[in-house]
Amino acid sequence: MALKKDYEDIPGTFVFDADRGREGYQLNQFCISLRLQVNRDAFNADEGAYLDKYPMTADQRQAVIDRDWNRLLELGGNIYYTSKLAANDGINFQQLAGLMTGMGNEAYRAMMVAGGRSPEGNRYQSEWDDKEGDS
Template sequence: MTEKAYDDIPGTFVFDADRSREGYWLNQFCISLRLQKNRDAFKADPEEYLSRFAMTEDQKQAVRDRAWNRLLELGGNIYYTSKLAAFDGIVFQDLAAIMSHMSRDDYRKMMVDGGRSIEGNRYKSEWEKK
């Protein structure tokens, strides 16, 4: 993937055209879980179901590990990957807390209080200056 100016945003994987292409099959897998017959097939035999999608081994491993941030890094779209979380019984607010390495209550409080501070969170290059 070509390096882009927004790659310097810490903790953020921008879902752009490159990530969309990279994550096509991962996202097809995730969105397939919207149908009960597919959830049943995935639950019955996860490896067989994963084999139906031309994902990379890294993508498959991220699914197995439920490595939520890694899924985004590998081209997953948050709205599609949240289907996998829902499959596991994880509501979106809890998923966001997990991905932020926070408890549900701490995440909720942060959001009610206006979100994450921008200080030190605008660019990774800011970290090197401190």
């Protein structure tokens, strides 16, 4: 049983720690396998058959199929490994970040060039919950 961690209260963030690493081991093994062209070719030819080689959970497998980038991280994926799947799909890291934030590529780039997201209103999940309640 994992202990509650203070950093779980950071909104929009899944910290890759030892617990998430254990949970996502097979998912990450799949993703890192895509660094080799022969594996990308096999995956692209038959995703289901290739995924069968990795005993992921049903949720992890579905997140891969759906290319649900944030869900992959929530289920133990490491961003640097899951980015191999994105790269296989022709998505670079900046584009992936734009997709994951819901901002899109250009807005995400502009935010980063301007210094990144302000910590104000982004420190605790309750701050985001309060914003949603105001809508």
